[in-house]
Amino acid sequence: MPTHEELTEERTHLATARAELARMRERTLALDVQSGNAVSAEALAETLWRRARSLEDDPTTALFFGRVDLDTDERWYIGRRHVTDDTGDPLVIDWRAPVSTTFYRASHADPLGVRLRRRFGYDHGRITAMEDEHLLDAAEPDAKSQILATEIERPRVGPMRDIVATIQPEQDALVRVDATTTVCIQGAPGTGKTAVGLHRAAWLLYAFRERLSRSGVLVIGPNEAFLEHIGAVLPTLGEVEVKHTSIEALTASVPVRATEATEVARLKGDARMAQVLHRAVWSHLVPPDEAMVVPRGSRRWRVPAYDIAPLVDGLAGREIRYDAARQLLPQRLAHAVLVRMEALGEYPDDRVQDAVARSAPVKAYAASLWPKVDARRLLHRLLSDADALAAAAEGILTPEEQQLLLWEKPSRTAGSVKWSLADTWLLDELGDLLNRTPSLGHVVLDEAQDLSPMQLRAVGRRCSTGAATVLGDIAQGTTPWSTASWEESLRHLGKPEGVVSELRRGFRVPASVIEFAAQLLPEAAPGLAAPQSVRDNPGQLDLVEAAPGDLAGTLVAQVDRLRGLEGSVGVIVPDARVAEMSAALAKAGIEHGTLGATHGDVDHQVDLVPATVAKGLEFDHVLVLEPAEIAAAEPDVRTGLRRLYVVLTRAVSDLTVVHARPLPEALAGG
Numbered sequence: 001m002p003t004h005e006e007l008t009e010e011r012t013h014l015a016t017a018r019a020e021l022a023r024m025r026e027r028t029l030a031l032d033v034q035s036g037n038a039v040s041a042e043a044l045a046e047t048l049w050r051r052a053r054s055l056e057d058d059p060t061t062a063l064f065f066g067r068v069d070l071d072t073d074e075r076w077y078i079g080r081r082h083v084t085d086d087t088g089d090p091l092v093i094d095w096r097a098p099v100s101t102t103f104y105r106a107s108h109a110d111p112l113g114v115r116l117r118r119r120f121g122y123d124h125g126r127i128t129a130m131e132d133e134h135l136l137d138a139a140e141p142d143a144k145s146q147i148l149a150t151e152i153e154r155p156r157v158g159p160m161r162d163i164v165a166t167i168q169p170e171q172d173a174l175v176r177v178d179a180t181t182t183v184c185i186q187g188a189p190g191t192g193k194t195a196v197g198l199h200r201a202a203w204l205l206y207a208f209r210e211r212l213s214r215s216g217v218l219v220i221g222p223n224e225a226f227l228e229h230i231g232a233v234l235p236t237l238g239e240v241e242v243k244h245t246s247i248e249a250l251t252a253s254v255p256v257r258a259t260e261a262t263e264v265a266r267l268k269g270d271a272r273m274a275q276v277l278h279r280a281v282w283s284h285l286v287p288p289d290e291a292m293v294v295p296r297g298s299r300r301w302r303v304p305a306y307d308i309a310p311l312v313d314g315l316a317g318r319e320i321r322y323d324a325a326r327q328l329l330p331q332r333l334a335h336a337v338l339v340r341m342e343a344l345g346e347y348p349d350d351r352v353q354d355a356v357a358r359s360a361p362v363k364a365y366a367a368s369l370w371p372k373v374d375a376r377r378l379l380h381r382l383l384s385d386a387d388a389l390a391a392a393a394e395g396i397l398t399p400e401e402q403q404l405l406l407w408e409k410p411s412r413t414a415g416s417v418k419w420s421l422a423d424t425w426l427l428d429e430l431g432d433l434l435n436r437t438p439s440l441g442h443v444v445l446d447e448a449q450d451l452s453p454m455q456l457r458a459v460g461r462r463c464s465t466g467a468a469t470v471l472g473d474i475a476q477g478t479t480p481w482s483t484a485s486w487e488e489s490l491r492h493l494g495k496p497e498g499v500v501s502e503l504r505r506g507f508r509v510p511a512s513v514i515e516f517a518a519q520l521l522p523e524a525a526p527g528l529a530a531p532q533s534v535r536d537n538p539g540q541l542d543l544v545e546a547a548p549g550d551l552a553g554t555l556v557a558q559v560d561r562l563r564g565l566e567g568s569v570g571v572i573v574p575d576a577r578v579a580e581m582s583a584a585l586a587k588a589g590i591e592h593g594t595l596g597a598t599h600g601d602v603d604h605q606v607d608l609v610p611a612t613v614a615k616g617l618e619f620d621h622v623l624v625l626e627p628a629e630i631a632a633a634e635p636d637v638r639t640g641l642r643r644l645y646v647v648l649t650r651a652v653s654d655l656t657v658v659h660a661r662p663l664p665e666a667l668a669g670g
């Protein structure tokens, strides 16, 4: 046990570090932007502003949360950011610095040179507890950290928080995987996949700041409610520039105004569609069969078709996009003319080649071989014209599949099409066939199990020159195209060399709740196990049967009970009942927010959550209404059970299930 003097010493160190942080910030703010050039002055001012922002001190969070004393006699305080005194000596080391690894990973079995590891417990920015481990002392037993336990057990309020103070060794190893490696993390609910993905983004930006802040880091999540839930984590870690997007928004180059049958969407999400579209685009090329004739001055230059064919083949054979190559063709044709001029003793220069390339006959000839292709018009034609589709899909899709793709009532023009979500995947693929999609430095893809192969391709081309962190749980796959194998997902992502790891320890769901939900697994996801809950609190499970006509009344009474407790309350209901239950809550005077795929809520203690929006979220107290109805709303039994598994695993403290219909069979014994 640390002594009172030691506690006082540590508080003094904290006060010094805070004062030095304030000094660093003042100095940054006092720096005058002096630059002769307005653009660079602006850039500099922006950098300084960002730096000043990153030096803001939040007195309610821990400036440092750990300390390691090494056998080399070095002592490091580990915290959210570097703090140095005015001689440049470090008072606090950023949790992402290499030396901080020792704090997270050292153990009695493998002390990594750590003599003492000290964890600090805080209350409103004041050190209130310390835990010491002497890792070189083989006789000292491994102790369970109370500070970690307190952090995991604390009631959840508001959006997700960072976990820098308590990152676990297996999580730290994944956070710090080298920047060029794509990692895929499979993990049951609450094992910290999202937390690891976000901390990995922050670590990458620290370790490879120059490269990644230029190329960018993107976090992709299932919907806007989820993005609002996780959106504060990176900014509190000082990373304000990481963009967040929902998977739908990623490919939304056109508004989505149509829905379609599941089997059509599934087929549009099939990777074979990429081959169909590839052929559809490149089949626009017309082999030259006439000579190109270019009048210039008094002469007419003639390049025979057999000399042009290799030029076209040369362009088409390269790893070049259709449109980029199309724009190169006039120059190639002009060059062929120049070669002929030179052969006859002329000395044309580059300007002549440019002029020839821009001349009307060359442009017209190039356009006849390599016509302009518009993605929307092409997709409109493929989905409305059976012959056009057959030409592109022959040998790739069966005639029945082609029939399935064709619209029953095609719109007259591409401009008036009501596109579906799956169409946006196809348009995105077409866009990339025409012009290469710029790649970011790193993409963190959450809830990746739900993506179709074509969506994975869309994500993959956005990190084609970078790497990805892929997070998900096969047992939580609830789309008709959700993946059965991470190896396959990685292949579609274009990262077959990606490394698959698993997280097993659950930090969210207490034992009684996870045991109840896990009864679904044998049928929902054979072979996958529930997390091993590391929670001390066994949690509470209440099954409340409502009289058939009194579902809303029972729900209101239970929510009223739950809101009297500390922490957030998530009321997860079948999508079709959101309006009814919201009205019932409002009538009873229970203030609440309603989450949707397009919006979250950070203001209310009580949130009404449509079952299909609950993925990735967590609440202290969860009420699930009518499980049988939630399951039945899905297109098949397995997806229904998986949806239930997702909604039943959102609780941190307790789960209340309100039902009038019998529970699904798998849960009935619980």
Ligand SMILES: Nc1ncnc2c1ncn2[C@@H]1O[C@H](COP(=O)(O)OP(=O)(O)OP(=O)(O)O)[C@@H](O)[C@H]1O
Binding pocket: 151, 152, 161, 162, 163, 166, 167, 168, 171, 187, 188, 189, 190, 191, 192, 193, 194, 195, 196, 473, 476, 507, 508, 615, 616, 617, 618, 649
């Ligand atoms: N090392 C840790 N220390 C403290 N809290 C942690 C730790 N790891 C995870 N948690 C907490 O556990 C909860 C679940 O984490 P997270 O949402 O990242 O899990 P997940 O695996 O993405 O879950 P799901 O599959 O349900 O989306 C969060 O509240 C997170 O802060």
